[in-house]
Amino acid sequence: MLEQILVLLPQVIFDGFVLGFVYAMVALGYTMVYGVLELINFAHAEVFMIGAVVGVEVFRYLGPHIGNGYLLLLVALLLAGAISGMTAILVERFAYRPLRKRGTTNRLVPLVTAIGVSFILQDLVRLIEGLWHNEFFLRMRTMEDLEGSFDLFGGAIFVQTKSLILILVSILMLLGLTYLVNRTKLGVAIRAVAQDLHTASLMGIDPDRIISRTFLIGGSLGGVAGVLFALQYTTVSPYVGFLPGVKAFTAAVLGGIGNIPGAMLGGLVLGQLENFFGTYLPILTNGNFGTEYKDVVAFLLLVFILLVRPQGLLGQVVREKV
Secondary structure, eight states: OHHHHHHHHHHHHHHHHHHHHHHHHHHHHHHHHHHHHOOOOTTHHHHHHHHHHHHHHHHHHHTTTOOOHHHHHHHHHHHHHHHHHHHHHHHIIIIIHHHHHTTOOOTHHHHHHHHHHHHHHHHHHHHHHHHHHSOOOEEOOOOGGGSOEEEETTTTEEEEHHHHHHHHHHHHHHHHHHHHHHHSHHHHHHHHHHHOHHHHHHTTOOHHHHHHHHHHHHHHHHHHHHHHHHHHHOEEOTTTTHHHHHHHHHHHHHHOTTOHHHHHHHHHHHHHHHHHHHHHHHHHTTTSSOGGGHHHHHHHHHHHHHHHOTTOTTOOOGGGOO
16 A cells, blocks of 8 residues: 555646646635735636636637647637636626625625625526537547646656646746736735725725726636636536635635735645545545545635634735735
8 A cells, every 4th residue: 555655646746736726826816806805706716617618619619720739728818818807807896896885894795796696607608608509518629739748757757738838827827926916006006905995095096996907817817727727627617616716715715815925825735635635545545435535625624724723824914915
């Protein structure tokens, strides 16, 4: 048993990183919105799902006309980012902003609204795909140059080209978002609104415009993550955002929600834990517990973090972060 565990360990670690970066990309959207509004935007999971569906449709219809898989992926990323970003703006404009303008102080109201928006987006995508294709369980079209693979360390790690693309794009997203928040005028405005919305408005900042742009950025990141998720795991449906969304929220809490590096760290930690449990639990229990129990890890971890360290691993004050 020990030999089997050690043989599988390098591949388990690498696959855990790939899964962790998926969670991290989605968690960035959660942490952006929470940093500004202290709102848990559960509809972000469906924004991620819309990005995945857009990616599948781009590959389906443009794949035969664009022979280069890398160019096709770039088109899918740009289009999914734009559509998901616009969806996030519409959600903020018509679901969350009216509540904010009314001065709603009950935190349950926007939370229930977010859940309702999630169901609306799920059913809307299901309706569109059902009318368009008479199906809504979709498979990503394969492109030969994106399906390449190679071995590392004498075959200990099997690496796919699309996994490396996912990791690279995730890192670029983190670096770009960190630069935007800390080094640009928009980032200064976002941090000002996050710290004190009323005072920021007195200093000439339009809070509604900044909040809308924050949703645009977070939604675009979610759309990009959706395309990369579809590319990596191939199967997409209107409900595909639920579990990754919950786990990405867990990752955001784990790292310190409202903290950008914390979202990335939380995603990587959660991805490793889930992959370890999913791989080794059947081995350690002689098959009595299967890989499906790996999903339990995310929820147990969320409960544990909220009980022991609710501020997250990095221990930052949420209101000072974006």
